[in-house]
Amino acid sequence: MSAPALARTERVETGAEVVPETGGRSDLPPGTPPLVALQGITKTFPGIVANDGVDLDVMPGEIHALLGENGAGKSTLMNVLTGIYRQDAGRIILDGYARDLSSPQAAIAAGIGMVHQHFKLVPAFTVAENVHLGWEETPWRASASVLEARTRALAERFSLKVRPDARVGDLSAGEQQRVEILRVLARAARILILDEPTAVLTPQEAQDLFRALRAFRANGNAVIFISHKLDEVIAIADRISVLRGGRKIATREAAGATERGLAALMVGHEITLRKVRPRRPGLPVSPEPVVAMEGISALDDRGLPALHDISLRLHGGEILGIAGVAGNGQRELSQVVTGMRPITAGVIRIDGRLAKPGDAAGFAGRGIGHIPEDRLRAGLAPSLSITDNAVLREYGGPPVGGFGLFRPWAAGRLARAIAAAAEVAVPSFEMPARNLSGGNQQRLVARRETRIAERVLVAAYPSRGLDVGAIETLLALIARLRDEGKAVLLFSEELSELIELSDRIAVLFNGRIMGTLPTAEADVETLGLMMGGQRQDRSGRAP
């Protein structure tokens, strides 16, 4: 590809530092400039320095992984590269020419395309329509058949399997991701940025994605792969750059990198990667289930069936893990078990007694705590004070409530106790909860919920969006509840987390349980097949 029209004439000397660092690709001629060179990118927002002098070189024919904890500055850096943000300082150099990417359009014209974690497709449109949407090469008179033929040709050229006439809303997450990638590649992208691309994929779909990425790389293009999954980063990337606190800490060859070493770079100190928290030998499991669900069906928010005939038994002293690709009924199941969502069929028993579905306060009163999937939408009222948020579960009874009253001073005392137990430093309890960091919000919610979880804790994606330290705290809390003889229902998108903590794992697919396995018999391949819709029942009983 010739130097694009937008390029400035200034040729930037980057060769000297590039030569020794060609990403281990000895096939590149010496002096080949990086496809992308970011130099000294600095971007500040009120109160934080999101990027601080970040240098990053991505060579042609390279898959470059960007690794970092939440808040390390990965997204900001990519938003600068895709023209969404403008850097405060630093240069973007493409193919050796300094470029001014002042808008997303300029970035696309320069051959930079991004596939976001949450797809930006129109569900009601067909694949062909989505690929051609907002594209200047879309023919002026575009009939469905013309668009579909063009899409078919594009799909063939980039060997991405898509069905041009299918409606995007009917596609699986993996298929939608292929449409997104095709959309980007069709616009002549040479740099493909993928943000957490495997979060929504089954292990098999992830393998398909990796094959497509390797084919793209083989043509001299580059991929920037954002992830926090250490194993897959080592598997797919050529080089790995680690960001921490807005700075680039290191760039490493993937060959020879270890998960432990990368984790240490990410966090800044040597950590025990995950403390395994095995069951204490002889830890009893209650003979009778604490929660028994029989034949549960429920609707989602749009009124469409989301759960079909779910039967699960949850015993005291065990952790039951729920695996599945996001959006297969996990949200609805977590809401049914905590009484937030009414059901259309089936019964729920708590300690053998029938529970009234859809009565969240009643479920909480019978000892079911709930760390919700989305703490800002459900677990907290971000605009209210920390005190008001801390007492959300216990305002009804003494000391805060009683006789229809609300005692602000008692609420303040309870909030201070919860914050102290959660080891969250709160400058002012009158401050809105949104001023707390995500990790501290989750610590507060977790502590508040364990106080009321006398029988069960339902934890939906408790480690999502947290840094390693906060995840440690939460997983330790969950293991402790199990050791105290309480039942835990753990939803997670991290199979490793489920395998490590759970005693049994049930897999949800399309609102149905594909089977329940004792963790000892569960391996990633079997779970992957079940997450893709294969039934495997080895009648996992409570240990």
Place this chain on the structure above:
Amino acid sequence: MGWRLQRTPSAHRAAALTGRILAILAALACAGIVLAMTGRAPIAMGADFWDTATGSTAGLEDVGLLVTPLILTGIAVALTTRIGLWNIGGEGQFGIGALAAAAVGLHLDGPEPVMLLAMAAAAAVAGALWILVPTIARAYAGVNELITTLLLNFVAALLIAWVATGPWRDRTGGALAATLRVPYEMPPLGEAGHWGLPIAVAVAVVAAAALTFTRFGYETRVAGANPGAAVYAGIPVRARIVAVMLLSGAVAGMAGMIELAGTAHRLQGGISNNYGYLGIMVAVLARGSCLAVLATAALMATLLNAGIILSAQGLNTSAVLAVTGLILFFTAIGDELAHYKLVRRPAPTG
């Protein structure tokens, strides 16, 4: 080294208050400049107004008559903002409350205290009924209450105009487009005032206390701040919406009764005198706080009174409404600016 503005996630309380005060001064300054451009002497007019309004008991009592309905309509709006909704229909509920009170007062007989209580009860029920349909539509079908409550204002205005000029018209005098004088009156307080003012203040204090110190108040706060969290905690959001909105309608209806029995005495078209709409402004300026409503209602009443006093000098109430509009406008700007603070910019690196 330089300085720059930085946005903070939440406005500091002192900054927000300063912003409001500056907004009011800026609005008055704008009005003054316009007055000066039309050849009037704004400063002299201001001094004249200040003497008349605060220099005598009568002046203060006039403000008291104006502040009473404003406190109540302000509370009516402030209540709904607590649950994240807006009652734009205070104007209509006010009128319907006055109508219900007039119906009771004109058509039933009894000892005065009993009749006043009956009128108040009728007004509160009528106000609540007037907001009932928007309430049900909001709580169960998600219909935007801004529009439904607003539209019912026009229905209420037409209904009152028809009653006052038609079936209930005062046929003894002949000339008036109003009903007969309602024979029951609020007990007087001072020269020209009546007991409506202490009642309105009491309503504001009780509302503020209820929102702070009761379980109902807490649940309302949570449901208003984040309905998702309310569902999560098992708070019956719909029931709270219904209760708060009906209460809001009842308070606005009560305001209509107090206006009728304390100040107007006859039901006529235009009895609500924009109090319902001004109540929105009172609540916005008070940032939804029931106690702050007392102060902002007093401010608004003072402005209205200025319009009345200065009408001798060729100003009319439209000018005053324009000033209140300016205040709201500058307040919105001030609220936004209160989020910013000046910080020292670090010396650029590299």
